[in-house]
Amino acid sequence: MEELLLETISIIDAPAHVNETVKIGVWLTDKRSSGKIAFLQLRDGTAFFQGVVLKNEVSETVFNTAKRLRQETSFWVTGEIHEDSRSKFGYEIQVAEIEIIGESEDYPITPKDHGVDFLMDHRHLWLRSSRPHAVLTIRNEVIRATYEFFNQEGFTKIDAPILTGSAPEGTTDLFHTEYFDHDAYLSQSGQLYEEAGAMAFGKVFSFGPTFRAEKSKTRRHLIEFWMIEPEMAFMYQEESLAVQEKYVAFLIRNVIDHCQSSLETLGRDPKVLEKYTKTPYPRISYDRAIEMLNEGGMNITWGTDFGSPEETYLADQFEQPVFILNYPKAIKAFYMKPHPTRDDVVICADLLAPEGYGEIIGGSERATDYNYLLEQIKKAGLDPAEYSWYLDLRKYGSVPHSGFGLGLERALTWITGEDHVREAIPFPRLLNRIYP
């Protein structure tokens, strides 16, 4: 009779079931026991809390089973939920019954220190640990908030292809593959396709994986990463910057509001993030940035691109993310709109995250003139025939339009306060890692 009343719940919902007897499917993360009491550290994917087994309250079989449980054994636990300030979660379950589902022997990730390589070799198991779980919970919130934001702003999601026949930007290394009897490449950007989308739907965005075969081995690089690329017709640079800062602030706001426990697990102070919800973000020109760097003793000449030390120095001068506007034409992509009164710069902006996390957004107003664009394509050493469809966008009703790309993992690394982008994706693809 009582069996029928038993409700199966998730740990996260425990506060709503205080003093009720419930059943939860769990894994054991850790265990401490003495002669007459055992503490079982439990997780079920939604949260972590502990079960208390009192020898006097349960059968000898249950108590012995509890003492015999090993790390990552899965089982059904039945018991009464209690509020208890001695427990970190604030609630715990007083165990009455344990029903083992799957045994676990010699689980490799112990509660002690491990190196990065070892943990990455066991990434498929490491995901169960509290820190990766917290980062990926925030990743999910950022993805959710991204869809909410662009939906409420009137954007249409237009998916860009992953297999392409040519190099969109032509500069960086691409992954080569075969497309029947033709060459094909994995996408390194969906932007050009989004421009076509913007001419059909007005405001569009893509959100998908991106591949760069660069031999980069730094904390800011992944071989495979996810990018959000909005593109907006009838939009000039200033309005695009307003969308960008509104979007980034929206992401931060939602993470603060919906991911408190994950932020706490990571030791990321919400008060620090709170500063990034205030807009507008400061804007400085590339020219001014060069001046600031030289005033700071960095000795950099106009025309060079910023490296990581320069980006960090500039970002450190501000309390919020900062836009760097209008870079030299020579160091930027062919499709950017030339400045109306200066021949040496283009209408673009990079958004630098604070705290040394570097560039998280790159964006620009796009070139609209057919002949200018054709010339730029040739100058970049690209084959105009490959870009014929892209040039068509300037041939049939060209309009001013702007867009940008946000690197999901870079933004997440910053938001979560992690020190490497590999932490911000479930299964990172790195220079020397494609397993697991």
Place this chain on the structure above:
RNA sequence: UGCCCCGUAGUUCAGUGGUAGAAUAGUUGACUGUUAAUCAAAGGGUCGUAGGUUCGAAUCCUACCGGGGCAGCCA
């Protein structure tokens, strides 16, 4: 790709020319509120691989393999 650093017990590391070590995990036992629990016991090794120097190499040299950090490139 360049520069720097690291490969020793399941894991994290010490040992820098003379018998292979610690902590922790796992195992066994004790303990009624533990939070990296504590206490006790026994077990656990092709010192990354190959070659060289030496009476003797984990230790010195060379090459290779694997990894980390930084830089370039980029999001």
